[in-house]
Amino acid sequence: MKVYKALTIAGSDSGGGAGIQADLKTFQELGVYGMSAITAVTAQNTLGVQGVYPLPVDAVTTQMDSIGEDLGVDAVKTGMLFSSEIISAVARKIRHYQWTNLVVDPVMIAKGGATLLEEEALTALVRDLIPLAAIVTPNIPEAATITRMTIENLAQREEAAKAIFQMGAQNVMIKGGHDEQSERVVDLLYDGKQFYYLEGERINTRHTHGTGCTFAAAITAELAKGIPVAEAVKTAKSFIKAAIEDQLGIGSGHGPTNHWAYQNRRRGEMMQ
Ligand SMILES: Nc1ncnc2c1ncn2[C@@H]1O[C@H](COP(=O)(O)OP(=O)(O)O)[C@@H](O)[C@H]1O
Numbered sequence: 019m020k021v022y023k024a025l026t027i028a029g030s031d032s033g034g035g036a037g038i039q040a041d042l043k044t045f046q047e048l049g050v051y052g053m054s055a056i057t058a059v060t061a062q063n064t065l066g067v068q069g070v071y072p073l074p075v076d077a078v079t080t081q082m083d084s085i086g087e088d089l090g091v092d093a094v095k096t097g098m099l100f101s102s103e104i105i106s107a108v109a110r111k112i113r114h115y116q117w118t119n120l121v122v123d124p125v126m127i128a129k130g131g132a133t134l135l136e137e138e139a140l141t142a143l144v145r146d147l148i149p150l151a152a153i154v155t156p157n158i159p160e161a162a163t164i165t166r167m168t169i170e171n172l173a174q175r176e177e178a179a180k181a182i183f184q185m186g187a188q189n190v191m192i193k194g195g196h197d198e199q200s201e202r203v204v205d206l207l208y209d210g211k212q213f214y215y216l217e218g219e220r221i222n223t224r225h226t227h228g229t230g231c232t233f234a235a236a237i238t239a240e241l242a243k244g245i246p247v248a249e250a251v252k253t254a255k256s257f258i259k260a261a262i263e264d265q266l267g268i269g270s271g272h273g274p275t276n277h278w279a280y281q282n283r284r285r286g287e288m289m290q
């Protein structure tokens with residue numbers, strides 16, 4: 019049996035809903051062996067972020083070496099990278115090991131408002147990491163920050179997707195979770211030639227902690243199996259839809275999504 023392997027390079031979320039924890043749960047649920055290189059430890063729960071503790075750059079690169087020198091990877095995801103030093107070092111290692119199938123989730127601010135990427139790190143993100151990406155998955159505010167554009171409608175979102183594509187990414191997915199006036203959630207994929215819309219009903223819930231991480235991790239798992247980007251994003255959309263709908267309802271604030279939901283539903287379908 020071929021074992022597909024995915025690596026997440028991201029921050030730890032003590033509450034288990036986002037970051038490394040969301041990524042590894044998602045890899046596991048989609049049948050992919052998960053590995054991690056932790057960039058920062060956060061003290062976090064459903065109420066917010068209580069502390070951010072970045073690791074030294076060599077702690078991050080040594081974790082990547084441990085994996086690169088022995089296990090190897092079929093796909094890589096980056097999440098919270100925190101500083102320009104960490105971004106540049108991570109990009110260097112990805113190039114060194116010639117890792118492909120890179121999903122860059124440009125995490126900047128936690129839903130509770132805490133900074134997960136220093137302001138001056140944007141230059142390194144655009145210069146060093148985006149050009150290596152098979153797909154970049156910003157939400158609307160992140161896409162606006164990366165492109166320095168205003169994004170208030172779909173036409174502006176298409177322009178922003180083109181601008182990020184021009185930065186060297188092979189595909190750009192601008193997620194629509196933040197477009198709260200809209201009754202539908204519309205994610206936009208651009209592959210340099212065409213725009214594709216992934217649409218669904220907006221689920222009325224406050225339990226969306228970790229949606230972006232989980233969605234990007236699901237794409238990564240599918241790419242690890244050799245599935246093309248256009249197919250991988252569809253599976254990721256079904257995965258996140260189920261995870262948001264079948265909420266766990268834990269914690270007293272913005273709770274995590276349900277990483278079991280997608281496979282539970284599939285198991286349910288098979289029993290019928
Ligand atoms: N309320 C919601 N209902 C349905 N899908 C949602 C909802 N909120 C987010 N999503 C989906 O979750 C994924 C992450 O989106 P988003 O919330 O925009 O990203 P982030 O978590 O990075 O801010 C996207 O596929 C988006 O469509």
Ligand SMILES: Cc1ncc(COP(=O)(O)O)c(N)n1
Binds near residue numbers: 029062097
């Ligand atoms: C360690 C870490 N990484 C990423 C996020 C973003 O989470 P979200 O997916 O809710 O935007 C987070 N809150 N914490």
